[in-house]
Amino acid sequence: MWNIANPTNFLKLTSWLVPVLAVLTALLLGAGLYLSFLAPPDYQQGETVKIMYLHVPAAWMSMFIYGVMCMAALGTLVWRHPLADAAQKAAAPLGAGFTFICLATGSLWGKPMWGTWWVWDARLTSVLVLFLIYLGLVALWQAIEDQGRAARTAAVLTLVGAVNIPIIKFSVDWWNTLHQSASVFRLGGPAISPSLLWPLLIMALAFTVMFMTLHLMAIRNEIYRRRLRRLSILAASAPETDLSGTMMEPVR
Amino acid sequence: MSDPNIGFIIAAYGLGFAVIVGMIVAVLYDRLVLKRALAKVVRNGASESEP
Numbered sequence: 001m002w003n004i005a006n007p008t009n010f011l012k013l014t015s016w017l018v019p020v021l022a023v024l025t026a027l028l029l030g031a032g033l034y035l036s037f038l039a040p041p042d043y044q045q046g047e048t049v050k051i052m053y054l055h056v057p058a059a060w061m062s063m064f065i066y067g068v069m070c071m072a073a074l075g076t077l078v079w080r081h082p083l084a085d086a087a088q089k090a091a092a093p094l095g096a097g098f099t100f101i102c103l104a105t106g107s108l109w110g111k112p113m114w115g116t117w118w119v120w121d122a123r124l125t126s127v128l129v130l131f132l133i134y135l136g137l138v139a140l141w142q143a144i145e146d147q148g149r150a151a152r153t154a155a156v157l158t159l160v161g162a163v164n165i166p167i168i169k170f171s172v173d174w175w176n177t178l179h180q181s182a183s184v185f186r187l188g189g190p191a192i193s194p195s196l197l198w199p200l201l202i203m204a205l206a207f208t209v210m211f212m213t214l215h216l217m218a219i220r221n222e223i224y225r226r227r228l229r230r231l232s233i234l235a236a237s238a239p240e241t242d243l244s245g246t247m248m249e250p251v252r
Numbered sequence: 253m254s255d256p257n258i259g260f261i262i263a264a265y266g267l268g269f270a271v272i273v274g275m276i277v278a279v280l281y282d283r284l285v286l287k288r289a290l291a292k293v294v295r296n297g298a299s300e301s302e303p
């Protein structure tokens with residue numbers, strides 16, 4: 001783990017790992033979509049159950065990415081890993097994206113099945129809060145210019161916001177919700193038919209590998225951004241250097 | 253597939269994949285912009301070995 005703390009080593013790793021993961025994502029997504037559309041209709045919901053293959057993996061990803069951000073926050077605050085804050089910053093917009101997919105597809109699933117686009121029940125509201133936390137973290141990174149301070153502040157906020165994750169998971173057990181209770185990760189095993197479960201698991205795997213690919217790419221961008229900032233400061237501190245094709249006059 | 257809710261299914265997949273494509277394009281565009289800016293700074297004489 002500390003070996004890839006060196007940005008050069010990390011860039012070397014991503015140069016071959018990102019293409020491999022991208023191809024794996026495409027294969028898994030293709031297989032998942034193919035199996036999803038071959039899967040039988042639900043006996044109550046009919047073909048509308050196909051929204052599940054997008055909605056549920058996106059919901060799992062929204063919580064998984066927050067878990068990754070919590071680990072990165074600990075990496076920043078406790079272990080002082082040099083790339084932990086980059087990993088945290090890179091994951092927040094992706095988490096917001098997957099959470100938005102979860103909310104939007106859930107709404108499009110809810111309208112025909114529940115008769116409403118939205119209800120303020122515990123599960124839906126807690127996922128909306130997660131989405132707002134992601135947006136808040138993205139805004140925080142943009143608002144604080146000192147990147148070290150931004151990293152520490154975002155890490156603290158991320159860890160405080162982690163209290164929402166068990167609330168999302170157990171909201172359907174703790175309160176009466178319109179949203180159904182867990183049907184895959186539950187005591188006693190999955191409650192859905194294997195013919196529906198397998199495409200769901202393959203789509204979830206495809207989303208996970210897709211996140212890993214995009215996350216590595218976004219961390220790599222963050223390394224480039226830091227390099228650019230460092231070089232720009234170096235260039236600015238050497239006013240006699242020809243930077244734009246014309247000699248800059250030193251300020252007198 | 254002749255489901256009465258086919259419009260909701262298509263909208264969900266369309267929206268989901270639009271967001272995914274948006275995330276991919278955003279990351280790739282960010283990389284393109286940064287690489288260009290880095291190349292420009294380096295071309296103008298800055299290097300990391302400078303004091």
